[in-house]
Amino acid sequence: MKFRFAMVCSSNQNRSMEAHFLLKRQGFDVSSYGTGTHVKLPGPSIREPNVYDFGTPYKQMFDELRRKDPELYKRNGILPMLKRNLSVKLAPQRWQDNAGDGSFDVVFTFEEKVFDMVIEDLHNRYQVLMKTVLVINLEVKDNHEEAAVGAKLTLDLCQKIEAAESWEESIDDIIVGFEKQHRRKLMYSISFY
Known part of the structure; x- marks a missing residue:
């Protein structure tokens, strides 16, 4: 089944x-x-997360974080995670x-x-x-x-x-x-x- x-x-x-x-x-x-209530991704510190509305395309998050600090977000795994996510679906629900x-x-x-x-x-x-x-x-x-x-x-x-x-x-x-x-x-x- x-x-x-x-x-x-x-x-x-x-x-x-x-x-x-x-x-x-x-x-x-x-x-x-x-x-x-929102999508929260790690930021430069625990008090500074990256916050997005549900429905924000993963590609937009990826591009934004890559512009902000590509080394930080690559090192902490956020860019690879977002790349994986956008291969699965358009945006978080x-x-x-x-x-x-x-x-x-x-x-x-x-x-x-x-x-x-x-x-x-x-x-x-x-x-x-x-x-x-x-x-x-x-x-x-x-x-x-x-x-x-x-x-x-x-x-x-x-x-x-x-x-x-x-x-x-x-x-x-x-x-x-x-x-x-x-x-x-x-x-x-x-x-x-």
């Missing part, structure tokens, strides 16, 4: 986009989102504004607070379709190396879910097997559209 997957992280678009990039290359039907049409079967988050936000958002929506959606949190540190590891783990889990005859009946076994194999704890919940 073919599923539609969504990848959701906070506001910097690294973990969700790394997973989106890998799953898309593997032929999965996947989208990615952020949950913050916000979960709360774009993902409520009931089109996803499985939603992945990469930190507990985002998991909670997605669950709350789904519960606050008017549930017309009564279609189930599986929400899984795989805790992933927000750096480029961990995002790459998290993307591979997400791919593995997506493959296991798609291979199941009925994910509703086998999700507990899939989660337990994944946790044993990878020594990573998952949180999951079933919600509705």
